[in-house]
Structure formats: structure tokens, C-alpha cells
Amino acid sequence: MISMILPLTFLILERMRLGLLCGHLTLRNSECDLMIHDEFDWINKIKPKSHYQSHLLEGIGDDASVYKTDASYDEIICVDTLVEDVHFKKTTLSPFDIGHKALAVNISDVAAMGGWPVFYLVSVAIPSDWSEEEMEELYKGMSSLAEGYKMDLIGGDTVSTTDKLVISVTVTGRVEAGKRLLRKNALPGDIVFVTGSLGKSAAGLALLLKRSRNAHFTAREKRLTIAHQRPRPKVEEARVINSLNTRGALNDISDGIGSEAHEIAEASNVSIELDESSLPIAQELQSVDTAKRLEWMLFGGEDFELVGTVRENDWELLSEAMKKEGLSLYKIGTVKEGRGEVWLKKEKNGLVRLNKKGYNHFKS
Ligand SMILES: Nc1ncnc2c1ncn2[C@@H]1O[C@H](COP(=O)(O)OP(=O)(O)O)[C@@H](O)[C@H]1O
Numbered sequence: 001m002i003s004m005i006l007p008l009t010f011l012i013l014e015r016m017r018l019g020l021l022c023g024h025l026t027l028r029n030s031e032c033d034l035m036i037h038d039e040f041d042w043i044n045k046i047k048p049k050s051h052y053q054s055h056l057l058e059g060i061g062d063d064a065s066v067y068k069t070d071a072s073y074d075e076i077i078c079v080d081t082l083v084e085d086v087h088f089k090k091t092t093l094s095p096f097d098i099g100h101k102a103l104a105v106n107i108s109d110v111a112a113m114g115g116w117p118v119f120y121l122v123s124v125a126i127p128s129d130w131s132e133e134e135m136e137e138l139y140k141g142m143s144s145l146a147e148g149y150k151m152d153l154i155g156g157d158t159v160s161t162t163d164k165l166v167i168s169v170t171v172t173g174r175v176e177a178g179k180r181l182l183r184k185n186a187l188p189g190d191i192v193f194v195t196g197s198l199g200k201s202a203a204g205l206a207l208l209l210k211r212s213r214n215a216h217f218t219a220r221e222k223r224l225t226i227a228h229q230r231p232r233p234k235v236e237e238a239r240v241i242n243s244l245n246t247r248g249a250l251n252d253i254s255d256g257i258g259s260e261a262h263e264i265a266e267a268s269n270v271s272i273e274l275d276e277s278s279l280p281i282a283q284e285l286q287s288v289d290t291a292k293r294l295e296w297m298l299f300g301g302e303d304f305e306l307v308g309t310v311r312e313n314d315w316e317l318l319s320e321a322m323k324k325e326g327l328s329l330y331k332i333g334t335v336k337e338g339r340g341e342v343w344l345k346k347e348k349n350g351l352v353r354l355n356k357k358g359y360n361h362f363k364s
């Protein structure tokens, strides 16, 4: 009995000591409780106040960073990471899907700067339950997407890990000199647009989490799961917006438009008014309960559509140019004077303030 109680007492005292060290009492495996409570606050804390390299045009704070070259274009570079059990499970994405998505989310950030992708580098931490065949499939997922953009894989890193698969992809791209499209470019009076319907990825994820990717899905359900597994980065759309040679703000939707609209509003120091009745509704989500659908559309994330703003005078020209390329674009709101707020215009109840909600590592 004593031999059981003694170690237990020691364990409890040790937990209390750690709890005191961390300023609170918790029973977690790690030494201290996770101290990051908001992803975006944390990024702001580590953001350098100045930089050494004068050819850096945009550092931390947009979808990707941009630096100047002596050529007629500026260079774009960005990195995003996918972690098993956070961004995917073996039951939600196949190895091929993981490769596709890890590259697609980065190409999407290049598109969100108005540019096109050029090179990619891949860093993988591989646990022992992942086979060589699975890793080959993952790389096939990347190369088949890269092919369409003529992107080259130019480097990376491979390490072992004891736990979950981690894949980190760096993508470089280019944009015509001085023509990058930034979150801070919106001005009052602008039209807010989105390149496609929202919420399909979140609906697809819900299906995959419930049933697993090898289950039987109807054709409608399959379109939702594919939206989650194989998002198409909107490079063509970004290039049309860029070709207009006008001021415009742009952001890609990874966390949910509720979050990204705030990012534009905050960076531009304006407010954004979204019109609920103008948000395009995917045909696949027509039959879904309205409240659930709105939650997925505003806060679900991972649609990788582009949300942005253009001058009211440029709207006709832009929507014509998109139509000519067979691409879609929807007017969903307007930019107003403000201080980073986002409002949703309801059909009946007037304006409601949207929280900066969406996917937030450490909060959700
Ligand atoms: N750990 C980090 N160290 C340095 N910069 C970071 C870190 N995490 C994020 N950032 C930067 O913060 C900004 C916002 O990141 P994020 O919200 O992930 O953008 P996105 O949704 O477009 O991928 C970007 O400029 C990104 O490069």
C-alpha cells in the first residue's frame, strides 16, 4: 500500500510545484501549461520592429513576404505547415491529398499577394508508422499540382520524429514590381468581393470526420469532401485582379472569412460590411440548416478562395475580365470608415458585429 501511496503523493506534489511555477494549477503532461493563448497576438509579439535588408518590401503581417530584385518583378516567399491530427488525420486525407494540400495552401498565399508560384522546398518529419510508399504518394500529390504551374521542387529537409507527421512547404513566387496586392490596400467606398462560395471545405471535413475517407459518399457529398481534400489555389483569379493595374486589397481564406475580413479591415484601418444575402451559397449546401451553413461559410475555413476589395469604379471592369476568363467573382459587401471592425448585414435585423472568429491555433 505504502509503495503505491508514496509515488502518488510525490506525483501530486510535483504537479503542484509545476503548477505554482507556471502561475496556476493544471494537470498536463508538459512541464508548463501552454502559454500561448492567441495565435495572432503571439505572431505580433515576435514580429521584428525593423529589418536589416533594405530590399525587403513586406515582412511579417500579410499572406507572404515580398522583397525587391533588380529585375522587373519582386520576389514572394512563404511557408505553411500541416500537422497530423491538427490539419488532417489519416481518415480525412490520403497521403496524395496531404501533398496536394500542403503545396496548395502555400500557392494560395502567393496568389493572395497577386503573384504566381515558381519554386518549392519541402521539410518533412516522418514518424515510424508512415511507410515509404505513403511518402511517395505524398510527393506525387505535390508534383501533380506543381506540374500545372511549372513549379520546381528545389530542396527541403527530412527528419524522423516519434509522434505525428509534420510537413512544412516553402513556396517562392513572383509579382510584377510594385504590383503586390496587400491586406492594407482597402479604402472606404471599395467593393468587397470573394472568388467563390464558402463553407464547402468545412462541410466536407464534417463528413470525413464522421465517416472516414473510404466510406461511401453520394456525388454531392463527394464534391464537399473533395473541396476539403484538394483545394484549388486561385492563381488565375489573382492574376486577373492584378492585370487591372489598380489599387486592391487581397487575402486568401484559410481560417474563415470572419477572420480574414478582419485582417483586411485591421491592416487597412477601415471597417468592412458584409451583406449576408449576397454571400454566394454553394449548390451542395442549399439543403443544409441555415444557421449551420452560415457558421461554416463565415468561420469554417480552408476554402482557399480569395477575399478582397477594389474601387467601386473598377468593379464592372474586374467582373467583366473575370467572366471573360470563365472565372467567378461575387460582390459581397462594402468598405466603410472604421477601425478594423467587420459587420454582417442581416436581411431582417440590420447590422450585427462579427467577432474575429475562425480557426485560431491555441484557441479552437
Ligand atoms: N512562427 C512565426 N515566425 C515568424 N513569422 C510568422 C510566424 N508565424 C506566422 N508568421 C507570419 O505572420 C503572418 C500571418 O501568418 P498566418 O496567419 O499564418 O498567415 P496565412 O493565414 O496567410 O498563412 C505572416 O506574415 C507569417 O509569415
Ligand SMILES: Cc1ncc(C[n+]2csc(CCOP(=O)(O)OP(=O)(O)O)c2C)c(N)n1
Pocket (backbone or CB within 6 Å): 080, 081, 085, 086, 087, 088, 089, 092, 105, 205, 254, 255, 300, 301, 302, 359, 361
Ligand atoms: C482533422 C482536422 N481537424 C480540423 C481541421 C480544421 N482546420 C485545421 S487548421 C485550419 C485553419 C487553416 O490552417 P492554418 O495552419 O491556420 O493555415 P494558415 O492560416 O496559416 O494558412 C482548419 C480550419 C482540419 N483540417 N482537419
Ligand SMILES: [Mg+2]
Pocket (backbone or CB within 6 Å): 062, 063, 108, 109, 112, 251, 252, 253, 254
Ligand atoms: Mg493567407
Ligand SMILES: [Mg+2]
Pocket (backbone or CB within 6 Å): 079, 080
Ligand atoms: Mg500561415
Ligand SMILES: [Mg+2]
Pocket (backbone or CB within 6 Å): 254, 255, 359
Ligand atoms: Mg491560420
